[in-house]
Amino acid sequence: MEGLTVADANLTVYVHPSNANKVKDALLRQLSSLLFKYDENFDGVILAYEIKFESKDAKILPGLHPLFGVKLKANLLLFQPKVNELLEGKVVKLGKECIHVIILGFSSATIMSEDIREEFKFRIKHGVEVFASSAHKRHVIKTGSFIRFLVKSLDVDILHVNGSLIPSNTGCIHWLSRYGTEDISETDRSCRSLKRPKPIEEQDSQAMVDLSLNSNHHHKSHKRTVTNGMKS
Amino acid sequence: MGVELLNNEVAMADIDDPCFSDSETAAYVIEALEGVSKVPSVIAPADRDQYDNLLCILDPTKEMHFQDEALLVVALRTLTQAVHKIDPVFHGELLNNIFDMSVWKYGPDTVSTLLELIACLASVADKFLDTCLHMLVNNFEPHRRLKSSNHQRSLARKEEVHSQLHTVMHYISELVPLAPMKLKYIIDLKMPKCTDSKEVIIVFVDCMLGLENDEIGEFLGGALLAKVVDLLTDLDVNISWEDILQEDTNKGIFDMELEDVEENADGLIGRKSVEEYGVLNGNAFADKLDGLMVAVCKHLTIWASNGRLEAVFANLKEAFRRSVLNAYKSKFAQFVMFYACSLDPETCGQEFAFMLRDIFLSRTETPISRMSAVGYLASYLSRAKFISTSLAVDILESLMDWCFEYCQCHNDPEKIINPKANRIFYAGWQAVMYTLCFHMRSIVDDPQLKSKLLGMPLQPILHHALSPLKVCLPSIVHEFLRQAKAANLCKKSVSLFSESLLESDFSKAFGGVERLDMFFPFDPYLLKESDSFIRPNFKFWSSVKTTYSNCNSEDEEDYEDLDVPDFAEIGCFSENHKIETDSDEDDDDDNDNDNDLELSMNKMSITPKHYFNPHLMGKQQFPARMPARIRPSVSPP
Numbered sequence: 001m002e003g004l005t006v007a008d009a010n011l012t013v014y015v016h017p018s019n020a021n022k023v024k025d026a027l028l029r030q031l032s033s034l035l036f037k038y039d040e041n042f043d044g045v046i047l048a049y050e051i052k053f054e055s056k057d058a059k060i061l062p063g064l065h066p067l068f069g070v071k072l073k074a075n076l077l078l079f080q081p082k083v084n085e086l087l088e089g090k091v092v093k094l095g096k097e098c099i100h101v102i103i104l105g106f107s108s109a110t111i112m113s114e115d116i117r118e119e120f121k122f123r124i125k126h127g128v129e130v131f132a133s134s135a136h137k138r139h140v141i142k143t144g145s146f147i148r149f150l151v152k153s154l155d156v157d158i159l160h161v162n163g164s165l166i167p168s169n170t171g172c173i174h175w176l177s178r179y180g181t182e183d184i185s186e187t188d189r190s191c192r193s194l195k196r197p198k199p200i201e202e203q204d205s206q207a208m209v210d211l212s213l214n215s216n217h218h219h220k221s222h223k224r225t226v227t228n229g230m231k232s
Numbered sequence: 233m234g235v236e237l238l239n240n241e242v243a244m245a246d247i248d249d250p251c252f253s254d255s256e257t258a259a260y261v262i263e264a265l266e267g268v269s270k271v272p273s274v275i276a277p278a279d280r281d282q283y284d285n286l287l288c289i290l291d292p293t294k295e296m297h298f299q300d301e302a303l304l305v306v307a308l309r310t311l312t313q314a315v316h317k318i319d320p321v322f323h324g325e326l327l328n329n330i331f332d333m334s335v336w337k338y339g340p341d342t343v344s345t346l347l348e349l350i351a352c353l354a355s356v357a358d359k360f361l362d363t364c365l366h367m368l369v370n371n372f373e374p375h376r377r378l379k380s381s382n383h384q385r386s387l388a389r390k391e392e393v394h395s396q397l398h399t400v401m402h403y404i405s406e407l408v409p410l411a412p413m414k415l416k417y418i419i420d421l422k423m424p425k426c427t428d429s430k431e432v433i434i435v436f437v438d439c440m441l442g443l444e445n446d447e448i449g450e451f452l453g454g455a456l457l458a459k460v461v462d463l464l465t466d467l468d469v470n471i472s473w474e475d476i477l478q479e480d481t482n483k484g485i486f487d488m489e490l491e492d493v494e495e496n497a498d499g500l501i502g503r504k505s506v507e508e509y510g511v512l513n514g515n516a517f518a519d520k521l522d523g524l525m526v527a528v529c530k531h532l533t534i535w536a537s538n539g540r541l542e543a544v545f546a547n548l549k550e551a552f553r554r555s556v557l558n559a560y561k562s563k564f565a566q567f568v569m570f571y572a573c574s575l576d577p578e579t580c581g582q583e584f585a586f587m588l589r590d591i592f593l594s595r596t597e598t599p600i601s602r603m604s605a606v607g608y609l610a611s612y613l614s615r616a617k618f619i620s621t622s623l624a625v626d627i628l629e630s631l632m633d634w635c636f637e638y639c640q641c642h643n644d645p646e647k648i649i650n651p652k653a654n655r656i657f658y659a660g661w662q663a664v665m666y667t668l669c670f671h672m673r674s675i676v677d678d679p680q681l682k683s684k685l686l687g688m689p690l691q692p693i694l695h696h697a698l699s700p701l702k703v704c705l706p707s708i709v710h711e712f713l714r715q716a717k718a719a720n721l722c723k724k725s726v727s728l729f730s731e732s733l734l735e736s737d738f739s740k741a742f743g744g745v746e747r748l749d750m751f752f753p754f755d756p757y758l759l760k761e762s763d764s765f766i767r768p769n770f771k772f773w774s775s776v777k778t779t780y781s782n783c784n785s786e787d788e789e790d791y792e793d794l795d796v797p798d799f800a801e802i803g804c805f806s807e808n809h810k811i812e813t814d815s816d817e818d819d820d821d822d823n824d825n826d827n828d829l830e831l832s833m834n835k836m837s838i839t840p841k842h843y844f845n846p847h848l849m850g851k852q853q854f855p856a857r858m859p860a861r862i863r864p865s866v867s868p869p
Binding site: 021036092093096097098100102105106107108110112113155157158159160162 | 313314315316355356358361406407408409410414596
């Protein structure tokens with residue numbers, strides 16, 4: 001799947017003095033509040049993190065609220081879907097007009113009938129609704145199957161993706177992994193140059209995402225931290 | 233679509249509207265949608281008319297007859313199939329109509345079709361999710377939107393409607409996993425306030441708490457429960473203490489209990505509780521709080537039977553700690569915890585006690601929290617029937633150890649008593665004494681516990697320069713010393729009367745302006761309807777065996793008499809005699825209905841005359857005679 005990346009980040013988390021006796025808890029709580037939300041700084045959704053303290057010292061902010069800034073190195077697992085990327089998800093509902101998919105258990109996606117290629121026809125087989133390929137008998141998409149699709153558009157607010165099954169390298173993953181590269185007659189030759197997406201473990205960390213705060217970001221995370229710090 | 237419609241036609245063949253058949257209606261609807269899916273200026277008038285007709289079918293304000301509803305169902309089904317043709321801009325009016333519909337108005341089939349449509353709309357997440365969730369939350373309760381004539385009918389269907397709403401929300405969260413996050417925000421917005429009407433509050437909260445059973449509740453963690461506890465606290469603080477008690481601080485804590493024992497028809501001693509002379513009857517907030525407590529307790533019972541109580545309890549503890557613990561002298565909201573603990577004494581009951589103890593012992597909590605926590609702890613250990621004496625002793629041990637350590641650190645012989653500086657100590661010690669007043673007899677009766685008690689540093693603390701006996705509330709000190717003497721706990725005699733003479737300016741000082749010295753959170757419960765949840769597990773003072781009642785007969789029912797005040801001295805008693813003839817016929821029915829709390833005038837020692845409400849006199853129960861058994865007083869002359 002293409003949307004996942006692992007990134008290294010340098011973070012500074014501002015902690016409220018009331019948490020001074022339990023700094024690690026406060027930090028973990030702060031970072032946990034960022035999970036599963038789209039973040040502009042990271043341009044994606046944080047799914048998981050792992051932190052390492054850089055130093056035992058923390059600088060105290062001058063001002064009304066004497067928060068102290070703890071520097072961290074964090075390893076972040078990010079979900080950054082972009083338009084025209086291929087994503088994978090599980091079909092949870094199938095209708096004539098639309099297929100509903102869930103990606104990674106938290107992000108929802110829909111594929112409209114107009115974005116499903118001609119090859120797939122809606123049928124009811126043995127009482128079960130499916131999209132069956134007219135060209136390949138075994139290529140069937142039904143509720144519970146994992147499919148690969150192209151990102152058409154993205155709503156970051158609710159993390160909703162509009163997908164497309166038009167490209168021929170999309171469809172049921174199970175079938176694609178077995179027959180996808182062998183299929184010569186239908187496949188567009190140019191698509192064969194597209195490598196199969198790497199399995200997740202092989203994703204190497206791309207550009208080091210350095211998030212040491214510059215002045216633009218400073219206030220944003222300061223504010224966010226203050227709010228959360230005050231709450232905790 | 234063809235397959236579905238075929239089924240519809242078969243099912244609805246009998247009730248076809250003479251004007252439209254099923255498939256015709258469906259085609260009509262699709263045409264109407266497509267007809268207006270363009271810029272307004274190019275819409276043909278015929279298309280517009282068709283669309284307007286459609287709007288008429290889906291009019292939320294229309295009174296629905298049987299055929300109208302049938303037509304509505306078909307229209308809704310068609311829209312469900314054609315969800316992707318619905319555009320938020322072109323079909324704005326249609327969407328408004330749909331989202332304005334109230335599920336309380338229609339029959340169950342219509343409701344399920346409507347909710348199916350909502351679910352499908354919601355799954356087109358980027359366009360309609362928000363409005364769909366808003367619509368569902370609006371439908372948690374009917375009262376804000378329906379005319380009052382329909383209320384009774386609506387309430388009868390409450391369970392059914394709520395369960396349908398829960399199902400559809402569950403379904404939506406399966407399709408759009410992050411929907412509960414939005415739901416939480418929307419519930420926050422729509423949550424009733426303490427000033428809303430009782431029906432609105434109760435039905436809404438009922439539906440909210442029903443979500444806890446679902447995975448949505450797990451996803452949201454304790455958020456829903458925390459909101460409900462906040463609402464309880466809000467209602468609670470709006471009931472003023474003046475409605476309940478007079479401010480006279482001279483009255484003993486142990487006299488203030490308003491409970492009476494009456495003989496019923498069988499001659500068995502029945503127990504009735506007392507409502508505070510009808511004072512709270514007119515109080516709207518008390519009424520709402522009462523209803524809300526009933527709703528919450530019912531849900532707690534359901535969760536206990538589902539095995540969900542432990543998970544919910546963790547959230548409940550957190551909500552209690554955040555909202556109730558530091559609320560100024562909260563009156564009844566804390567009984568939610570009491571009831572929850574009573575449902576699972578071994579786990580939850582203990583957890584609660586330990587949490588309170590840990591707050592008291594913690595050095596990082598604020599003094600107010602610590603004093604409040606130890607007040608809760610003492611009251612809880614004393615009043616909960618389901619707390620074992622050995623647990624009470626364990627906790628007492630930790631409290632006393634802390635007090636002892638405190639004394640060691642504050643060993644300045646020249647010290648003048650400074651109640652404010654040492655208020656945490658005095659609060660802790662008062663808590664110890666209060667708990668011992670309730671438990672001393674049971675501790676002393678058990679040799680193992682007795683030896684444990686004797687091993688605790690009671691003497692050093694009592695005789696320490698900090699003089700806790702001078703500072704703590706006199707009535708507690710008095711009762712404690714009386715029992716301690718009878719149990720031979722104190723080797724050195726401690727003079728009883730010099731302590732009681734000091735009307736605690738000292739205790740006021742340590743309790744502060746908030747009078748935390750006088751705060752006993754689990755004092756008898758005064759709300760009528762929810763009392764049935766609390767009663768079975770609540771220990772009244774009159775049922776407590778004290779160490780000095782040993783010298784009388786073994787009959788345990790006698791102890792109530794020790795609390796009987798001297799009637800002759802109480803001026804209001806003469807008023808009782810005037811009216812008692814009216815009430816004899818109410819005498820024998822008290823055991824029939826546990827909820828039927830009757831007012832009693834027997835323990836009139838502290839209520840001033842102006843609380844009498846003449847309207848309630850006729851229903852009240854008056855003693856026809858002096859108490860059955862009178863024991864000679866055993867207190868020193």
